[in-house]
Amino acid sequence: MRRRRPWWAIVIAVVLIAAIAVLALILSGNRQVLPFEPPKRVPFTFKLGNTSTVSLKLKSPSVGDVPLSVQKTLSDMYDGLFLDPHAWSTAPPSDVYDHFTEAAKPAAQQDGTSLGLGSLTGTIKTLKVDSSNLDVRVLVDPAGHPTSAMGLVQFVATAQTKTGSTIRITRKAQYLLENVNGTWLVAGFPKTTTTVDRIVMSPVPTGGSGGSGSQSGSGS
Amino acid sequence: MAAASVAFLVLVVGALVVVRAKTGTAESPTPAPSMTPVATPLTIEPVQGATFVPALQGKRPLFVLVLGSDARPGQGIDKERADSIHIIGINLKTRRATILGIPRDSWVPIPGHGTDKINASLSDGGPLLTVKTVEALTGIHIDFYAITSFVGLTNMVNSLGGVNVKVTQPMHDQYSRANFDPGTHHMNGKEALEFARDRHSFLSGDLTRSKNQGALMLDALSKFQKNFWDNPIRLFGTLKSVWLNIRTSLAAPILYRLALTATQVKPSDVNNLVVPATTGMQGAESVVFIDPSAKALYAQMKRTGTISGS
Numbered sequence: 001m002r003r004r005r006p007w008w009a010i011v012i013a014v015v016l017i018a019a020i021a022v023l024a025l026i027l028s029g030n031r032q033v034l035p036f037e038p039p040k041r042v043p044f045t046f047k048l049g050n051t052s053t054v055s056l057k058l059k060s061p062s063v064g065d066v067p068l069s070v071q072k073t074l075s076d077m078y079d080g081l082f083l084d085p086h087a088w089s090t091a092p093p094s095d096v097y098d099h100f101t102e103a104a105k106p107a108a109q110q111d112g113t114s115l116g117l118g119s120l121t122g123t124i125k126t127l128k129v130d131s132s133n134l135d136v137r138v139l140v141d142p143a144g145h146p147t148s149a150m151g152l153v154q155f156v157a158t159a160q161t162k163t164g165s166t167i168r169i170t171r172k173a174q175y176l177l178e179n180v181n182g183t184w185l186v187a188g189f190p191k192t193t194t195t196v197d198r199i200v201m202s203p204v205p206t207g208g209s210g211g212s213g214s215q216s217g218s219g220s
Numbered sequence: 221m222a223a224a225s226v227a228f229l230v231l232v233v234g235a236l237v238v239v240r241a242k243t244g245t246a247e248s249p250t251p252a253p254s255m256t257p258v259a260t261p262l263t264i265e266p267v268q269g270a271t272f273v274p275a276l277q278g279k280r281p282l283f284v285l286v287l288g289s290d291a292r293p294g295q296g297i298d299k300e301r302a303d304s305i306h307i308i309g310i311n312l313k314t315r316r317a318t319i320l321g322i323p324r325d326s327w328v329p330i331p332g333h334g335t336d337k338i339n340a341s342l343s344d345g346g347p348l349l350t351v352k353t354v355e356a357l358t359g360i361h362i363d364f365y366a367i368t369s370f371v372g373l374t375n376m377v378n379s380l381g382g383v384n385v386k387v388t389q390p391m392h393d394q395y396s397r398a399n400f401d402p403g404t405h406h407m408n409g410k411e412a413l414e415f416a417r418d419r420h421s422f423l424s425g426d427l428t429r430s431k432n433q434g435a436l437m438l439d440a441l442s443k444f445q446k447n448f449w450d451n452p453i454r455l456f457g458t459l460k461s462v463w464l465n466i467r468t469s470l471a472a473p474i475l476y477r478l479a480l481t482a483t484q485v486k487p488s489d490v491n492n493l494v495v496p497a498t499t500g501m502q503g504a505e506s507v508v509f510i511d512p513s514a515k516a517l518y519a520q521m522k523r524t525g526t527i528s529g530s
Contacts, residue, residue, distance in 0.1 A: 054456035056463045056472055103274045111270030139456045141472040142463075148476060150453045174452045176273070176480075188273040188480070190452040 044079040046071050046134035046153070055140040066146045067136040069184040070177050073099050074134060074151050077186065081116030082157060082169075088124035092116050101180055101187045108186070118194060120159070120169070127159040130168070149184060151175040158199070170195040275481040276474075278312040281525025283360055284470075284478075285351055287367040288416070288433070289342060297369045297467055298346045301339040304416065304433045305350070307360060311525035315485050318526040319437055320517070321430030321494040327507040328357050337507060342367075347467070357510075358518040364470045372465035373416065374409030376440070379461035380447060382408045383439040391421040412436060426508055427494050434492035442487045444479075455479060491527055493517070 051067040080096030081087055092112055100108045113121050135152040155171040176188035276282065288304030291297045305322040324339040331352045333344050341353040351362045368376070377383055385407050391398040398418035400411075407415060416436050422428035447454045459479055463472065470478065496511040521527050 054460050056460055101274070104272055107270070107272035111272070114270045137453055137456060139459065139476070143472075147473055148456075150456065152453060176452070190271055190273050190449065190483075192270060 041083065043075070044083050044129060044132075045075045046078070046132045046155075048136070049133045050135040051138070052136075053138045053140055055144075056142045057140075057144075061140050061144045063138040063140060063146050066138050066149055066179075066184065070136045070149050070151050071134055073177065073184050073186065074153060074175060078132075078153075078155060082127060082155070083129070087116050087121065088127060088159075089122060091121065099186055101178060101185045104185075104187050104189070108189070115189065115192065117169070120161075120167075120196065123161045123163070125160045125162050127157050127169075130156040130158055132156070146179065148187070149177045151177060166199040168197050168199055170197075273480050273483050274477070275315070275484050276310075276312055276477050281521075281523075282310045282312060282478075283362050283364075283525070284308045284310075285347075285354055285362045285365040286437070287342065287347060287350060287365065288373065289367055289369050290339075291369045293371055297367060297372075298342060300343055301337075302342040302350060302367075303339065304430070305338060305354070306430075306434060306437070307354065307358065307362070307521070308437075309360070309521050309525035309527075310481065310485065312481070314489075314526075315481075316489040316491075316526045317485050318491045318493065318521055319434040320521060320527065321434050321492075322354065322357070322510075323426040323430050323494065323497060323508040325426050325499075325506065325508045326357075326495070326497065326510050327502055328353060328510065331356055337505070347469075358522070360518060360522045364468065364474070366466045366468040366470060368466045370413055374413050375465045376461055377407070377409035377412040379458060380440060380443045382406050383412055383436065383443045385412065385415055385436060385439050387415070389421070391415065391418050393418045393420045395420055425499065427497060427499075430494045431492060434494070438487050438490055438492055441482060441485070441490065445483055445487075448483045455483075491529075493527055 048067060048071050051063075053061070053063050055061055077096055077099040080092050080099075084093050084096075086093050092115075096116075097105050097108055097112075108115060113119075117124065131154075133154045137150045137152075138146050139148040139150075141147045151174065153171065153173045153175065155169075155173075157169045157171075159167050159169060161167060171192070171194050173192040174190055175186050176190065177184045178187040179185075284307075286304075286306045286308055287302045289297045289300050290303040291300040301324070303324055305324060307320045307322070308317060309320070310317045322338060324337065326338040327335060328338045329335050330338070330341045330344060330349065333341070333349075336344075338350075338353060338357075341350040345352075347365045347367050351365050354360070355362055383406070384404055386404050387400045387402050389402055391400040393399075393414075396414045396417035396419075398414040398421065400415065405411070405415075416433050417429070418432070419425040419429040444458060447458065459476060462479075463475065468475070495514045495517065497508045497514070498511065500507060500509050517527050
């Protein structure tokens with residue numbers, strides 16, 4: 001004679017299935033269905049540096065808020081590429097590609113990781129921006145309309161890796177942006193250079209002035 | 221046992237929530253309080269990132285007629301004769317191109333003006349008549365024309381920071397003032413103009429000059445690309461210089477797109493040719509007779525935008 005399963009065994013099975021589902025959702029990185037509110041972050045914004053215009057007519061016209069629009073697009077893009085925790089672990093969030101023109105989007109998606117953290121993806125535990133600067137140059141057509149803009153980016157961040165190292169990531173890049181239905185989108189990324197250097201952490205001598213340049217504890 | 225399982229699950233889920241909450245904060249990597257960054261770069265790893273530049277797309281080749289007017293300062297750029305006439309064909313799919321030079325003394329029919337040297341078409345009816353003349357000669361539909369002058373060429377080469385030109389034979393000519401020994405020369409705008417104008421240094425005169433003009437365009441393309449990939453922001457300054465030194469049927473946005481396309485056409489994928497021709501006399505005038513074999517080249521260029529071989 002078969003014995004009936006106790007009620008608590010069924011409850012455990014249900015809880016187990018639910019827990020596995022929750023785990024799967026968490027590990028898939030789908031923020032839409034996370035069972036908790038993602039932590040609030042202050043959106044990253046580039047410090048706007050020099051802005052200039054190149055007019056195809058001799059007279060230099062006003063370009064209105066184009067530099068601010070470029071700043072918004074590139075800031076949001078960098079927020080996704082570098083500051084979103086998904087970018088640290090797996091890949092930048094898919095909405096980062098909304099900042100690209102249709103023509104540039106496939107190339108951006110194909111090169112998604114190298115546009116951002118590249119080979120560091122999967123190794124970063126935390127990342128903090130140290131400094132940033134954005135210079136904007138706007139090309140103005142003979143009719144006085146801004147045709148295109150170039151954004152020159154300098155971005156320096158310090159990251160802690162999962163292995164405990166501290167690294168400095170320095171990104172220098174130039175982006176070509178075009179106005180698509182009133183929004184300035186990234187149309188090209190002709191130049192991107194990233195330098196990663198490991199920072200050695202040295203104990204601060206008590207009462208000492210520091211800055212001795214000691215290289216003890218060399219990074220492995 | 222059951223209680224232990226539930227507790228384990230709660231712990232796992234709870235731990236994951238905590239981990240995600242921690243990694244979600246981009247604000248504080250916070251090194252240990254007793255440590256300070258010495259900023260000693262032990263490992264420096266420069267990484268060249270992804271690159272993408274938009275280019276013109278199209279199912280058929282694009283043809284631009286490039287003219288060099290012999291207008292001097294103060295003269296109308298499109299009212300004098302054309303010293304240099306080149307069709308540039310670009311295959312937008314393969315990103316290969318051909319520069320086909322037509323010697324300025326080519327003896328050809330000019331629509332509505334009988335038969336004359338092709339360079340007269342510019343003074344007879346402006347660039348549009350030259351376009352019509354070239355179209356009638358070659359059967360190739362010209363999409364855009366661009367015309368420059370002596371001063372314009374000089375300015376554009378200077379804006380590129382000069383060009384490196386390979387001189388294949390001695391050029392010492394009092395008319396153009398070209399004075400170059402064979403070898404590679406870094407030329408400024410004035411020197412580039414002298415190089416482009418010299419025809420007296422060559423036995424085949426106008427034919428070699430036309431080829432040299434094409435070579436100069438290729439050298440300019442190389443320099444333009446070097447400037448762009450070294451520092452893309454220079455593109456806008458170059459565009460301004462070009463725009464101010466040409467007269468063209470190209471709209472500014474197309475010129476901009478064409479410039480971006482030009483960043484992706486390797487000079488080694490551009491064939492520089494001159495139509496096969498011989499020099500001769502027409503009455504008292506020294507002229508160039510285009511060889512009938514040119515028709516096959518026109519047909520190939522019309523179809524693909526390029527001509528294979530040299």
